[in-house]
Amino acid sequence: MDVLHHLGYRTLGPVVDAETIQWRQVDTVDALPTGVHARQGAGEYRLEVQSDDRLFAWNHGPQAIKPLLFSAEERLWRERLMVDGQIETKQTLPEVEPTAIFGVRACDLAALALQDRHFLSPQHPDPHYKIRREALFLIGIDCAFSAATCFCTSTGDGPSLGEGFDLGMAELDDGYLFWRGSAKGSEIIDRLSLEPATEAQLNSMIQATDRAAAQQHRFLPGETELKQLYDRLNHEHWDEIGERCLSCGNCTAVCPTCFCYSTGYQRTLDGRSAEMKRQWDSCFSPTHSSMGQFMVRGETALRYRQWLTHKLAGWQEQFGRSGCVGCGRCITWCPVGIDLTQAVAALLDGGLADA
């Protein structure tokens, strides 16, 4: 951390806050959560302190790094009436400082790559996202443990780091391994006094991620099968989920790849100034599918169907892959424990051959 501070980065890392793992500013290693593991299940999240002294034994908390780039609410621009009667309009871009994030998981890096594809499209780059994204330095870490809700192995996004980090890291029983992910990461490595990894350490690293992969019992089928959700639009299981789903939108708020937002124009009472704000929106909000007075998806079952089919099938057409990176957050944080892997299995079960 000292090297990063010396280079002008503020450092964010995982800390325990409100009984969850959250990204917060950390200035010393002492602030990291020692021996903290996360027990997760459908609608269940609990942190437990175990006797090991690992700092990265936890599985992710409710948020990936999405909110650090795509703010849950922010002003886009403001305007005011000038004395000469003209209207002055100003874009309001965020002020950012170089930020290093410690302990980003493979699934969250895969989600970030998808968010980049959306927010940094050459045709319509989002300036608010871009300015924050360019200030990031990412220290990824292999997962040595999986939560019961993780299924990144089946989506091909973890538990080992793939790409998209500046510095790679693995936590072993007796220390850490670091490797270069980018030119910026190389610069940091060159400033550290590191010993070359031994073969035993490299084997331990591989065994740890193999163990994490073997701990996963949920899975999604391959992308070709997922496209067959389009052939299940009238399946009775949508209504069964619709009976249970609260339309609360938790799943979309915690999903690291969901990017929907709505905008609102607010004028001051004197009518002399106004601002445009945006905030996260969700397939589950009543207004998400409104066209004038007409709501396209008035029923919860239709909203869930929209979310699942777009995420798993529609994204393949838009972004070349499914929008799910197997983080399992939507399962953990659904208050009624709806599990998308079970939903997919029920919708595709027995129907693949005749679809």
Ligand code: SF4
């Ligand atoms: S759909 Fe669920 S499991 Fe997939 S990326 Fe989103 S939150 Fe994670």
Ligand code: SF4
């Ligand atoms: S699936 Fe769960 S988290 Fe998502 S809207 Fe329904 S009740 Fe809420």
